[in-house]
Amino acid sequence: MFHVKRTVSWFLSGALATATIFAAPLSGVGVTSPVTIAQAQSVVAVPMHVTKGVQKLVKLLPELSSRYVVYGGDVDGPGVSGVVVTFAQSATEAESSMDDAIFDGQTGELLRLNLTSKAATKPAYPTEQQAKARALAFVAGLQGTGAGNTYQARAVYKNKDLLTVRLVRILNNVVLDDDYDCLVSFDASGRIVWFSTFDGRLYEKVSPSSLPSPQRVISSEQAVRKWQENRPLELVYLLPIYNQSDQVEAKLAYVLKNGVITQQHTGSALDAFSGKRLVTPNSRATTTPSQTINVTGTGETWVAQTETQARDMLRMLFKIETEKLPLSIYEASYDDRPALRYFIWGNFGEGVPDADKISRMATFPEGSSNGEQHHLLVTDAKTGELLEFSTKVNNPQWSNVKTDKKRERMQAEKLLNRLTPSGSNQIQVTENGDERYISIIADPLVNGISVYGTNQSVENGMYTIRIDSWTGTWEQVSINKPASIKYPARSQALKEQVAMNRLLQSYPLELTYIHQPDYKKDTITWKLGYDLSFRQTRSHCFCGGEFKVDDTFYVDAITGKVIVNE
Numbered sequence: 001m002f003h004v005k006r007t008v009s010w011f012l013s014g015a016l017a018t019a020t021i022f023a024a025p026l027s028g029v030g031v032t033s034p035v036t037i038a039q040a041q042s043v044v045a046v047p048m049h050v051t052k053g054v055q056k057l058v059k060l061l062p063e064l065s066s067r068y069v070v071y072g073g074d075v076d077g078p079g080v081s082g083v084v085v086t087f088a089q090s091a092t093e094a095e096s097s098m099d100d101a102i103f104d105g106q107t108g109e110l111l112r113l114n115l116t117s118k119a120a121t122k123p124a125y126p127t128e129q130q131a132k133a134r135a136l137a138f139v140a141g142l143q144g145t146g147a148g149n150t151y152q153a154r155a156v157y158k159n160k161d162l163l164t165v166r167l168v169r170i171l172n173n174v175v176l177d178d179d180y181d182c183l184v185s186f187d188a189s190g191r192i193v194w195f196s197t198f199d200g201r202l203y204e205k206v207s208p209s210s211l212p213s214p215q216r217v218i219s220s221e222q223a224v225r226k227w228q229e230n231r232p233l234e235l236v237y238l239l240p241i242y243n244q245s246d247q248v249e250a251k252l253a254y255v256l257k258n259g260v261i262t263q264q265h266t267g268s269a270l271d272a273f274s275g276k277r278l279v280t281p282n283s284r285a286t287t288t289p290s291q292t293i294n295v296t297g298t299g300e301t302w303v304a305q306t307e308t309q310a311r312d313m314l315r316m317l318f319k320i321e322t323e324k325l326p327l328s329i330y331e332a333s334y335d336d337r338p339a340l341r342y343f344i345w346g347n348f349g350e351g352v353p354d355a356d357k358i359s360r361m362a363t364f365p366e367g368s369s370n371g372e373q374h375h376l377l378v379t380d381a382k383t384g385e386l387l388e389f390s391t392k393v394n395n396p397q398w399s400n401v402k403t404d405k406k407r408e409r410m411q412a413e414k415l416l417n418r419l420t421p422s423g424s425n426q427i428q429v430t431e432n433g434d435e436r437y438i439s440i441i442a443d444p445l446v447n448g449i450s451v452y453g454t455n456q457s458v459e460n461g462m463y464t465i466r467i468d469s470w471t472g473t474w475e476q477v478s479i480n481k482p483a484s485i486k487y488p489a490r491s492q493a494l495k496e497q498v499a500m501n502r503l504l505q506s507y508p509l510e511l512t513y514i515h516q517p518d519y520k521k522d523t524i525t526w527k528l529g530y531d532l533s534f535r536q537t538r539s540h541c542f543c544g545g546e547f548k549v550d551d552t553f554y555v556d557a558i559t560g561k562v563i564v565n566e
Contacts, residue, residue, distance in 0.1 A: 001404070006367075012123070012467075016494055020088065024344060026298050026485045027187055030372075038463070046069055046071045046085065047071075047083075047108075049107060049108035050071070050083060050085065050103050050105075050108045050489060051108070051332075052108050052327040052554070053102075053103045053104075053107075053108035053109055053110055054069060054085060054101075056141070056142065056144075057101065057110055057113070057142075059141070060138055060141045060142070061192060061342065063191070064087050065339055067087035067088060067089065067099070068087070068088040068089070068090060068091055068093075068094060068266050069085055069086070069087060069088075070085065070086040070088055070094045070095075070097070071083070072084035072085065072086055072100070074079045074105065075102060080102050080111050080112050080196070080199075080200075081105075082102045082103050082104050082111050082200075083104075083105045084100055084102050085100060085101050085102075085103060086099065086100045087099040087100065087101070087115075098116050099113055099114070099116055101113045101114070104200055104203075105465075107203070109142070109200065109202075109203045109344040110142055110197075111196070111197060111200050111483040111544075112195065112196045112197075113192075113194060113195040113196075114193070114194060115191070115192075115193040115194070116193070117161055117162065117188065117189075117191075118187055118188070118189045118191065119188065120187075120188040120189045121173035122356075122516075123188040124188065124189055124190045125163045125186060125188060125190060126163065126186055126190055128156045131156050131163055131165050131184075131186060132153035132156065132165055133153075134184075134186075134191075134192070135153060135165035135167060135182075136151060136153055136167065136183035137499065138184055138192060138195070139151055139167055139182050139184065139202065142195075142202065143202060143203065149160070149169060149202070149205070149206075149209075150169065150170050150171070151167040151168065151169055151170070151182065152167065152168050152169075152175075153165055153166075153167055153168050154166045154167065154168040154535070155535075159185075161187065161188060162183040162185040162186065162193070162194065163185065163186045164182045164183055164184070165171075165183070165185075166181055166182075166183055166535060167181065167182040167183070167184065167534070168180070168181055169181070169182075169201070169202075170210045171206060171211060171513065172211060172213070172214055172513075173214070174211075174214050174511050174512065174513050174528070175510060175511075175512050175513070176201075176206075176512070176513045176515070177264055177265060177512055177513065177514045177515060177531075178198060178535055178536045179198045179199050179201045179264070179515070180198065180201040180202075180204075181197075181198055181201075181535055181536075182195070182196065182197045182202055183195065183196045183537070186187060191243070192387035196346065197515070198442060198536075207255075210526070211513055211526050211528070212272075212273075212513075212514075212527070212528040214242075214272070214433065214511060214528060217272040217273055217528060217530075218272060218273065218274075218275050218530075219511075220509065220511075222275060223270055223272070223275065223509050223530040224504065224509060225531055226270055226275035227268060227270060227500075227504075227509060227530065228497070228500055230268065230270070230277055231496065232256055232257055232268035232277075232333045232500075233254040233255065233256060233257065233496060233499055233500060233503070233555070234254065234255055234256075234257050234268065234450070235252065235253070235256055235449055235490075235493060235496070235557060236249040236251075236252075236253055236254075236449060236450045236451070236452055236549060237251065237252060237253075237256055237446060237449050237450070237451040237452070237487060238250065238251045238253045238255075238452060238453075238454060238549065238551065238554075239251075239452065239453045239454060239482065239485065240453065240454055241453075241454050241455070247482070247483075247484035247485070247486060248482045248484070248485055249382075249485075249486045249488075250446075250451065250485055250486065250487045250488065251488075251556070252449075252488050252492065252493050252556075252557035252558055253551070253554045253555065253556060253557055254493075254494075254496070254499040254503075254554060254555040254557050254562075255549050255550070255551060255554045256268055256532075256550065256553075256554070260534065260550045260552040260553060261536060261550065261552050262312075262546060262547075262550060263515045264514050264515055264516055264517075265278055265512070265527075265529060265531050266531055266532050266534065267550075268531070268532060269512075269514065269529045269530065269531035269532075270509075270529055270530045270531070271527065271528075271529055272511060272529050272530050273528065276529070277384070278514065278527060278529050282401075287547055289430075290428045290429060290430040291428075291430075292426055292427070292428050292429070292445060293426075293427050293428075293429055294424055294425070294426060295413065295416045295417055295420050295424075295425045295426075295427050296417055296423070296424060296425070297417060297418075297419075297420030297421045297422050297423055297424075297507065298417055298418050298420075298422060299420075299421055299422025299423070300418055300419075302317065302385070302386040302418075302419070303379070303383065303384040303385055303386070304341075304343065304377065304379050304384050304386065305341075305379075305384040307327060307329065307343070309379050310327075310333040310343040310379075311323065311327075313377065313454075314375065314377065314385065314389070317389075317415070317418060318389065318474050318477075320375065320391075320474075322375060325345040325346055325347075325373075325375070326345065326346065326347060326472075327344065327345050327467075328342075328343075328344040328345075328354045328357060329341065329342070329343055329344070330342045330344065330354035330355060330357070330358070333381075334361075338380055338381065338382060339380075339381035339382065340378055340379070340380065340381055340387070341378070341379045341380070341381040341384075342354075342358055342376065342377070343375075343376070343377040344358065344374070344375075344376055345356045345373075345374065345375040345376075346372070346373060346374035346375060347364075347365060347368065347372070348365065348374070348406070349365030349366075350358060356381050358376065361374050361376055361390065361392045361467070362392045366393040368394050369394070371394065371395070372392060372393070373391055373392065373393050373394070373473075374391070374392045375389070375390070375391050376388070376389065376390045377389050377392075380559075383483070384557050385479075385483060386479060387478065387479055387480075388476070388477065388478040388479070389476070389477045389478075390474075390475065390476040390517070391474055391475060391476075392475050393468075393471060393473060394470045396470065396473075397538055402514075404469070405438055405469065407437070408438045408467045408469055409431070409440065411467065412440040412465045412467065413439075415465060415477065416440075416442060416463060416465070419463055419479065420463075425443045425444060426444065426445035426446075426448075427443070427444055427445065427463075428442070428443045428444070428445055428450055429441065429442050430458075430461070435469075436468060436470050437466060437467065437468060437469065437475060438466070438467050438469055439459075439464065439465070439466045439467075440463075440464070440465040440466075441458075441459070441460065441461035441463075442461045442462065442463040442464070442465070443461045443462050443463075443548075444462055444481070445485065446487050447489070447490040448490070449490060451485075452548050453480060454548045454551065455547060456480070456547065456548045456549070457546065457547060458546045458547070458548050459549065460478065460480060461479075461483040462479070462480055463478075463479055463480075463481065464476070464477070464478045464480070465477050488558065492557075492558050493557040493558065494555075494557055494558070494560050498560065499557065499560070500558045501556040502555050502562060503532070503555055503562060504532075506553075506562040507532040507533045507534045507553075507562075508532075508533055509530045509531065509532060509533070510530065510531060510532075511528070511529075511530055512528075512529055512530070512531050513526055513527070513528060514526070514527040514528070514531065515527075516531050534552075534553060536566065537566055551563075551565050552564070552565060552566055553565070553566075
């Protein structure tokens with residue numbers, strides 16, 4: 001029965017009277033004492049609604065009553081957008097103080113608090129029960145008496161020098177998903193120094209009557225059985241972040257299909273009534289499926305250290321002649337990756353530095369002819385290995401030849417033959433693009449197992465080929481595969497059933513209210529599901545591309561250990 005997590009009722013309601021939270025002494029758990037609210041002195045005028053939020057915070061943390069309040073204006077970041085206020089010890093420290101808080105720009109409610117920790121010769125952390133009581137009272141004080149939300153002190157854990165309490169919102173005796181959690185942290189002196197609420201959900205009012213009733217859900221035992229029947233795990237080879245010329249060792253891992261944190265629930269969540277897998281519209285489950293092809297590699301080595309080698313590579317691999325184009329060679333060093341050598345062909349105009357030409361590939365000087373081209377070849381500065389090639393055309397003249405995606409696919413496969421190791425190679429291919437462009441995203445299969453790099457986006461493969469179907473030119477070709485990889489044998493991997501059990505031991509299924517937002521209609525639809533009880537510790541920014549593998553947590557397929565990368 002370890003597979004299902006059951007909610008326990010250890011909580012205080014937001015309807016409780018607001019209490020002052022104090023850092024010492026800790027002889028009486030949950031003891032409160034009224035104080036006179038001291039308005040913090042203000043260096044810069046603070047908007048009235050934010051002032052009320054500051055007053056509420058000062059009442060809860062009297063140590064801030066003697067501080068100078070500095071209004072910093074708007075901020076925006078993962079999980080929090082609002083206005084920042086700094087609490088300075090004096091007017092002279094207004095610019096240097098590290099103590100700050102973020103408030104909702106419209107309501108003045110506290111979204112995030114960050115105070116500098118104080119070192120303690122003898123640590124005086126609260127006990128687990130004391131920490132829970134004080135954290136719950138702090139959150140109740142922030143909510144006031146009208147919100148009616150109920151929070152449970154779910155977990156207490158030590159992270160570096162802070163003791164943190166996770167508070168989970170509960171309605172109808174069912175937890176709400178991650179956006180509704182609050183985190184409260186104490187330093188070694190026992191002070192509250194950190195608070196966060198995901199997306200300000202602490203202050204959102206949700207009526208229990210508007211949520212699906214949990215009375216007719218499938219049993220926890222049925223949920224576990226359905227979850228296992230769905231086979232939510234995928235065995236993959238994970239490649240670490242590597243230097244291009246280094247040999248890397250692939251890791252056998254069971255990852256969760258369709259992700260962990262990229263939507264409002266994990267990819268394995270089940271509808272609590274039907275037992276079917278929950279699918280978010282436009283999630284990866286609905287994207288273009290991949291297909292597996294066999295590529296006979298020629299095993300050719302593509303290396304360019306000199307101008308002559310670079311010109312020969314473009315002629316032999318891409319059938320491009322560059323003798324009549326001016327060439328610039330630029331080398332750049334980086335802290336987090338190997339040095340690169342850039343071969344840049346084309347006319348960029350007078351006075352353009354070589355380093356700037358890389359970002360101005362699509363920019364042609366005034367007077368350039370239609371069809372004029374810029375070419376960029378990128379190699380490892382040490383080994384000369386081919387990493388990337390791209391072409392940009394000035395005002396391309398569309399070919400009269402009818403666009404033929406099949407032709408472009410064959411062209412891409414021929415190129416893959418020349419880029420892959422000698423012999424038969426299984427390649428997993430995904431195709432996307434539009435009317436003009438076609439992109440072939442190719443990843444190798446080894447021992448029948450997909451190979452993915454850490455933080456590899458869905459738009460990029462170990463081999464990525466992008467062709468302009470209107471002009472027939474190679475828009476971009478990139479190789480993101482280490483030159484030498486050591487793969488553990490598939491036989492070393494634990495059985496899938498064992499991996500599922502290990503994951504359920506770490507994060508048992510839990511009955512959860514899952515909100516699915518419709519951003520166009522600005523509405524929320526509530527689902528009742530069984531999901532893994534993993535709770536995030538921070539907000540994540542999804543402003544970039546989506547990753548092929550969400551490795552927020554996974555099961556090491558050889559040791560069986562659940563690895564968390566948050």
